[in-house]
Every structure is written in structure tokens, then in C-alpha cells.
Amino acid sequence: MKASPAGRLFTEIVLEVFKLSGQLTAEGDKLTQDVQMSSARWKVLGALGRAGNPMTVSDVAHSMGQSRQGVQRLANEMVELGFIALADNPQHKKAKLLLLTDKGVDVLQQLEQKQLPWAEACAQGIDAEALQITLDTLRKLERKL
């Protein structure tokens, strides 16, 4: 059996996704190192910020496509550091709700201000339509997994 052109392209995309993921994590670590953060913490804090409302650890993990326990560890650290507060969950006595503290909101805004010009610079010179197609295609692929 030989690979179709689409199959070959898919494989190339997979390899590129792995490579990009590593490089983006490294960039994120640089961007966050001086505010007690990291790429991993930022992703969790960002998920909370983007949701706009308190979420359980499970919810956050699901939205990130990651395991519950990994997110739990990061969340615990950030509660300790004061970026996240725990609120009682009327639905579940053990599963507390995570919400951003003022400090959490603040650091998130700082990071977004740093990230913005960087994102603009990366997107610079790339056709907006190509970016849109890329995003759509990646989402389609993700749904097939």
C-alpha cells in the first residue's frame, strides 16, 4: 500500500506540529520566566481567563486536551502562588471551582501585552487567508483523532 498525496501531507503536518509545539513552549517559557510563570502555567491560567467563569480542574483539563492530574498539579501550584483561588462548588463538595485572583488577572494581562506584539510579528507577512485555512484544517484534524 502506498501513501496518497493527502496521507503524505498529513504525516508531514504531524511532524511539523511536534516541532512547532516544542518551539512554542520554549518561547512561552522565555516570555513568562520573570513573573513566576511558565508555558504550562500560562496555558492553565489562560484557559481560565478565556472561559471567563470559574471552572473545575476537570473542565480546564478537558478544554486543554490534557489529563486531569497534570492540570491539578499546575493548579495547586498556582493556588499556592496566589494566581488562582478556590471557591466552593454548589454542585460538588470535593470539586472546588478555580477562579483567577486579582493577581492572576494582572499577570495574565501582562503576559497578553507581551505576547501581542510577538504574535503580530510572527503573523507578519503571512496571508490572513492562509492562517484561517491553517486553523480550520488543524481543528478538523483534531476532531478526527
Add this chain to the structure above:
Amino acid sequence: MKASPAGRLFTEIVLEVFKLSGQLTAEGDKLTQDVQMSSARWKVLGALGRAGNPMTVSDVAHSMGQSRQGVQRLANEMVELGFIALADNPQHKKAKLLLLTDKGVDVLQQLEQKQLPWAEACAQGIDAEALQITLDTLRKLERKL
């Protein structure tokens, strides 16, 4: 400062790349678990296979966009398991060349046969042109990092 459309798209793509990377690693682990392999090992073995000629650990790490030491550890494991052999490097006494053993070639072929129909299924229903644009765009982004 507000995000341009391209900047916003870029940020969405970044999040999608993180999510996809995790899911693809999980898929790869499923595909490889019964042949003493893993996603991480497969990536190294695959890089060697794709290159077609012996490479040093540094070369492989660079081609994968990963650190030298991470690849070193995986390579050492696979030498131990007999998937990779070490050959003297006329250019450098310490930096041995990695090459696939027969067992390594064999397992790589097995995995490629498993991966092929899966890649075809994932690519199914997605426009080949969109896949090409996605690949090109990801590569452009990678070069900007």
C-alpha cells in the same frame, strides 16, 4: 494595543498546535505500545529512517527541534534494545553515528504500515490544497520562531 486579525488567528493556531501535539502523541503511543516503542522513540527512529544515512545525536536532535540530551537518552535506550547501532564516526571520536539495525528497519516498517491507513483516514475529507497550505504555513511560522 489591540490584536490584528492575523495576530488573533496566530494565537488560536498556537493553542491548537498544543492540543494537537498532545493528542497525536497519545495516538502514537497507542500505535507503538506493543513493539517496545513509544511516540518519543518513534520520532527518533523515524528521523533516522527519513534521513537515510547515519547521523549523530546532535543531527537528529536538530532535525527534530529538540534538545541534544533528550535525544541522547532515547537513542541510548534504543541501542540497548537493539533498534539502533553505533558506528565509528571518522569525523569525531566521541560522537558516534547512529544507524538503524535490521530490527530497527523492521519495526519502522511495521509502524509505517500501521500508520498509513490511519493517516489516510485522518486526511480523508480534507481538501489536499488546504493540507498543503497548512503545512506551508506551519513551516513559515516555525521559521519565524
Add this chain to the structure above:
DNA sequence: CAAATATTGACAACTTGTTGTCATACTCTA
């Protein structure tokens, strides 16, 4: 209501991957 099932947080072991240090091996330049 009671029992089976699912969800959750804590804990622990493990894999993956990065960074840093050290000693050795190589390369380049003065």
C-alpha cells in the same frame, strides 16, 4: 432507599524533555 457506577483530589511511579555541569575531543586562529 440501596447498590452499582462515575467523578474527584491526593499520592506515587513513570516517561518525556529541558537545562546545567563536567571532562573529553575537536576546530580554528594567532
Add this chain to the structure above:
DNA sequence: TAGAGTATGACAACAAGTTGTCAATATTTG
């Protein structure tokens, strides 16, 4: 050729992330 600088492998500490287990809490079902 001597010395500075760079590349490499071994080793170790750490961060990130997965899986599994256990006990406590919810939920569903008979």
C-alpha cells in the same frame, strides 16, 4: 603549535505530563 572556543557524551536535577490506585463524594439505576 599552543590556546581559545566549540561540540560531545555522561550524569544529575528539574519541569511537564501520563497512568494507576485509593478514599471520598455524586449520580444513576433497580
